[in-house]
Amino acid sequence: MSKTTTTRDESVAQDELGAAGAQLSTAPLDEVTGGGPNLPSLGVIGWFRWIWRQLTSMRVALLLLLLLSLGAIPGSLIPQQGTDELKVQDFKDTHTTLAPIYEKLGLFHVYSSVWFSAIYILLFVSLIGCIVPRTWQFVGQLRGRPPAAPKRLTRLPAYTSWRTDASPEQVNEAALALLKQRRFRSHQVGGAVAAEKGYLREAGNLAFHIALIVLLLAFAAGQLFKSEGGKLIMEGDGFSNTLTQYDDFKSGSLFSTDELEPFSFKLRSFEGTYETSGPQRGTARTYKAHVTYTEGTDGPEKQKAIEVNKPLEVNGTKVYLIGHGYAPTVTVRDGRGKVVSRVSVPLLPIDSMGTATGAIKILDGYRDKNGKKEQLGFNAFFVPTFAGEGNGQMFSQFPAPFNPRLALSAYHGSLGVDSGIPQNVYQLDTRKMQKFKDAKGELLKKRLKIGETMKLPNGAGSITFEKELKQWATFQISQEPGSGWALGGAIAAIAGLAGSLFIQRRRVWVRAVRGADGVTVVEMAGLGRSESAKVPEELSALAESLHEQVPSAPEPEAADTADAADTADTAEAAAPSGKDMPSVNDVPSGKDAGGPDAEEASDTEEASDTEETAAPETAAPETPGKDTPDTDDPHPTPAVPAEGAEK
Numbered sequence: 001m002s003k004t005t006t007t008r009d010e011s012v013a014q015d016e017l018g019a020a021g022a023q024l025s026t027a028p029l030d031e032v033t034g035g036g037p038n039l040p041s042l043g044v045i046g047w048f049r050w051i052w053r054q055l056t057s058m059r060v061a062l063l064l065l066l067l068l069s070l071g072a073i074p075g076s077l078i079p080q081q082g083t084d085e086l087k088v089q090d091f092k093d094t095h096t097t098l099a100p101i102y103e104k105l106g107l108f109h110v111y112s113s114v115w116f117s118a119i120y121i122l123l124f125v126s127l128i129g130c131i132v133p134r135t136w137q138f139v140g141q142l143r144g145r146p147p148a149a150p151k152r153l154t155r156l157p158a159y160t161s162w163r164t165d166a167s168p169e170q171v172n173e174a175a176l177a178l179l180k181q182r183r184f185r186s187h188q189v190g191g192a193v194a195a196e197k198g199y200l201r202e203a204g205n206l207a208f209h210i211a212l213i214v215l216l217l218a219f220a221a222g223q224l225f226k227s228e229g230g231k232l233i234m235e236g237d238g239f240s241n242t243l244t245q246y247d248d249f250k251s252g253s254l255f256s257t258d259e260l261e262p263f264s265f266k267l268r269s270f271e272g273t274y275e276t277s278g279p280q281r282g283t284a285r286t287y288k289a290h291v292t293y294t295e296g297t298d299g300p301e302k303q304k305a306i307e308v309n310k311p312l313e314v315n316g317t318k319v320y321l322i323g324h325g326y327a328p329t330v331t332v333r334d335g336r337g338k339v340v341s342r343v344s345v346p347l348l349p350i351d352s353m354g355t356a357t358g359a360i361k362i363l364d365g366y367r368d369k370n371g372k373k374e375q376l377g378f379n380a381f382f383v384p385t386f387a388g389e390g391n392g393q394m395f396s397q398f399p400a401p402f403n404p405r406l407a408l409s410a411y412h413g414s415l416g417v418d419s420g421i422p423q424n425v426y427q428l429d430t431r432k433m434q435k436f437k438d439a440k441g442e443l444l445k446k447r448l449k450i451g452e453t454m455k456l457p458n459g460a461g462s463i464t465f466e467k468e469l470k471q472w473a474t475f476q477i478s479q480e481p482g483s484g485w486a487l488g489g490a491i492a493a494i495a496g497l498a499g500s501l502f503i504q505r506r507r508v509w510v511r512a513v514r515g516a517d518g519v520t521v522v523e524m525a526g527l528g529r530s531e532s533a534k535v536p537e538e539l540s541a542l543a544e545s546l547h548e549q550v551p552s553a554p555e556p557e558a559a560d561t562a563d564a565a566d567t568a569d570t571a572e573a574a575a576p577s578g579k580d581m582p583s584v585n586d587v588p589s590g591k592d593a594g595g596p597d598a599e600e601a602s603d604t605e606e607a608s609d610t611e612e613t614a615a616p617e618t619a620a621p622e623t624p625g626k627d628t629p630d631t632d633d634p635h636p637t638p639a640v641p642a643e644g645a646e647k
Contacts, residue, residue, distance in 0.1 A: 146194040318479075332362050357379075361377055376461075
């Protein structure tokens with residue numbers, strides 16, 4: 001065969017594979033071919049179209065998604081305004097050089113910054129611009145029919161052939177019924193049966209991208225309309241869902257306090273049990289807050305045990321249990337022995353064993369022995385199970401209150417609460433206070449057991465650690481309107497991605513042509529969206545089932561059927577489990593296959609994804625002759641030996 005003829009045959013094979021693989025995908029042409037961007041002609045409209053094509057391409061969408069992920073990293077590492085103002089201020093005070101730079105870049109409010117919002121909006125537009133045209137193309141494919149069989153089925157990656165005594169009509173009827181039974185969309189066109197399967201691949205791909213849009217919308221709605229607040233409640237106390245009841249509260253820019261769900265609850269008791277032995281000693285086993293709650297303003301009372309990751313939910317508002325601690329009860333008396341205050345003071349835990357610290361503040365009602373009004377302040381340090389002291393400080397060996405201790409140091413003067421500047425309830429501001437001193441002139445300190453009293457010097461009064469030891473719990477009350485949509489979008493994205501990865505779009509053709517000797521030659525071929533072992537395996541199973549209905553014809557005697565033998569050699573019909581069964585052959589790449597390799601076939605079929613389905617009509621079989629020699633074409637028509645053709 002001459003070089004010119006070989007080149008022409010390869011070009012024809014590529015055209016046939018391109019027609020056979022047309023619209024196996026909805027991806028735009030410039031994406032699947034891997035070529036560079038096609039620059040538009042000069043003009044504003046041309047440049048706008050080019051920019052729009054680049055923005056709506058899949059590679060730009062992936063780049064924007066990567067930028068969005070990278071942009072969220074500073075929001076996790078740097079304190080954010082609106083989340084923790086104290087940490088932001090501490091960072092600015094500590095990093096005097098970096099803080100102004102971060103401020104200009106918007107790193108203290110990443111998720112509301114201009115650059116993050118721009119990436120977010122561009123990604124949203126890119127996904128919509130990518131999905132809409134592909135959706136219409138996919139709808140067109142669902143309404144269309146599989147294309148007609150290529151002229152040379154031997155050029156396809158998976159191929160098999162055999163001879164049968166059944167008529168072509170019987171073969172086509174059996175093949176059509178078999179393919180429909182295997183859930184192929186199939187029909188007869190051009191004297192052959194064309195079938196296609198795997199439409200859920202593109203459906204999953206589109207579902208994945210639509211789910212990403214749902215996630216973006218859900219996250220945006222959650223940030224704009226959310227509300228979140230915290231509240232510390234001691235046993236016996238309650239909470240009503242109004243703005244003034246929160247210890248701290250933050251919300252989205254479009255949230256209104258009128259949207260707070262009306263409900264209330266009361267903390268009856270906190271239940272906490274811990275592992276008493278082994279390597280997990282001290283680990284919580286039971287961690288529950290038993291509450292009584294009411295929906296609305298006058299609803300019936302209901303009981304609920306709030307646990308970690310098991311919140312109380314009231315009409316979309318969720319109440320999470322996030323913390324627990326102890327509130328020692330103390331009684332303060334003035335210099336005349338009058339009870340000034342009896343209060344349970346919540347202390348802030350500092351380790352997993354229940355060690356806690358805080359401040360006790362007596363604002364009003366205290367008078368010294370001379371009747372002078374003053375304010376008292378005590379630094380408090382508490383351990384639920386006293387185990388000695390290290391480096392001059394108490395420590396606890398278990399989080400349950402088996403042997404509690406309360407260490408106090410006393411001050412008197414002005415607490416500074418009237419200055420209008422907010423104070424931390426767990427810290428004592430001693431700048432305007434004086435120390436109570438012991439006999440040595442040092443700061444008065446004492447460790448108290450339950451029931452013990454620390455007397456203040458010079459008849460200034462006393463403070464007693466009472467037997468009542470309350471527990472408290474902290475709750476987070478959240479209202480996130482987009483959380484349900486975000487969950488649904490995430491599930492849909494995973495399902496769509498799984499479908500696009502594991503489902504393969506493929507086509508199968510069956511052609512039956514009666515030869516000159518009256519025997520029908522059956523050809524079957526398959527083509528997939530990408531290289532996969534599933535296509536030849538599936539074609540082999542289909543060929544085996546079809547062969548059972550239209551079995552191979554008996555082999556003719558060699559002396560009388562030389563021409564038929566040549567046809568059989570050309571078709572290469574060798575059964576996988578015997579001489580009467582067909583075999584599926586993966587066409588090798590290069591010149592041995594008489595056409596392009598499998599990778600070129602895949603590239604060609606992908607390049608035709610956006611074209612309309614326009615399959616060529618099935619051409620009549622060609623008999624190789626001296627002008628167009630083609631020894632690789634196992635054609636249904638019996639091949640005449642070369643010497644006989646010359647005669």
